[in-house]
Amino acid sequence: MRTEDLIHFCPPGRLIIGAGSRSQLPALVARLGYRKGVLVTDPFFVKSTPWVDEYVRSASALGIETIVFDGGEADPTTTLCDNATQAVRIALGGNAPDHVIALGGGSNIDLAKALCITLPSGRPVRDFVGGLTAADRPIPLIALPTTAGTGSEATPGAILVDPSNATKVAVMDNxxxxxxxxxxxxxxxxxxxxxxxDAGIDALTHAIESYLTLDSVQYDRGGHPDPGYSGRSSLTMLFAREAISLCARYLKRCYDNGADVEARTGMCYASVYAALSYGSAGLNAVHGIAYAVAGMTHRSHGTTNAVVLPYVVDALAAHRPTETTEIAQIFGICGESPEHAVRELTEFLRELVAYLGIPTTLKDLGIAKASLDSLTRDALAVTRLAKSFPVCDVEDAYGRIVRNAYHGRLGKAPTSNK
Ligand SMILES: NC(=O)c1ccc[n+]([C@@H]2O[C@H](COP(=O)([O-])OP(=O)(O)OC[C@H]3O[C@@H](n4cnc5c(N)ncnc54)[C@H](O)[C@@H]3O)[C@@H](O)[C@H]2O)c1
Known part of the structure; x- marks a missing residue:
């Protein structure tokens, strides 16, 4: 408990976790009075799993009509969203749905989130980038994540790729x-x-990044009466700590053996607990730089986060000594001294990234040295993330992190801005 915290905590409306819990959904949807829904997914789930059919049939038996849109794609674009908006509106024949269901990873959930705001009017999704007005009333969303994960099922944002400038844009509102x-x-x-x-390292990144982010008491809410993100508090840190512990126990196990049910379940909890932390505390440099890296390389969200994570933790070691030492301890790293433990933690994280088959430097990811300045500028341009990085000179810190991540420099290695 930290008495100085200013908490604005926003979880999803209902959080249901449990193996087989999908069978409860039709009755719950009926109980909430919904009658006409759109299920957003991608071809994998329609062709290779029974889940779409099972849900549509059980819901129909309870008088709930469901239209399936299975055109979801990894890293959805604003164009995909606009095309989906038109296709679904035509399929609905002018009748608005009273709920949207997302089945899939973060990509399908984000597409469905965006459709919740575009379907009522048919307006392009770009109209909603930068914020919703009080008059914008999104359709209620039900999220069924199939990866562990992005945590999008608990966050206020839909992240879409804008093909006109190759960056990711966010539609964000509680x-x-x-x-x-x-x-x-x-x-x-x-x-x-x-x-x-990719999903597992994303969950770990969410947990660590939000555990180390700006305190709620220092967070600039810009006068927003209902901010999506508002800095870390003792409440968000509780969830982050638990998520880091679960990742320490289960991430490698899950990757090594996908049939390990305990590890799969542990990572599902890790993902949602991490989201309950970052979904209110917010994120900072890892995601800020990763968005810029994704714009240049088109690599996956998890990969672009993972490559930057050890270098951001390294940069924060001096600013967050207690918390970084705690994270080291969670991973069983004690070291001769707290400083040694944190140094070992950053190396451990980089080894974990390599173990998961992900490049450990920006150079190995294919970024050219000549692009580092523009990469830094693009990362700093994501001001909602840059403003939460808990150091005095954010511009200088981002520049150093990008260069260290390019060269693979950690700890005592030189951190010059060259
Ligand atoms: N809105 C948010 O808060 C938030 C947070 C983090 C990431 N994201 C977004 O999430 C996306 C990444 O999501 P992701 O990592 O979950 O992957 P994804 O949704 O992009 O899915 C990647 C691939 O895995 C497949 N897949 C998903 N679940 C599967 C399953 N159970 N079995 C077999 N195949 C499966 C999908 O069909 C797809 O082909 C990015 O676009 C990122 O920007 C959003």
């Missing part, structure tokens, strides 16, 4: 948080190792 986040670990059993690794 009203976009799912009314129901239903986490059925069985959904994740079919994840191939690459998806398991």
């Amino acid at each position: 009203s976009l948080r799912p009314q129901i986040a239903l986490i059925d670990p069985e959904f994740t059993y079919t994840c191939p190792p690459r998806v398991t690794a």
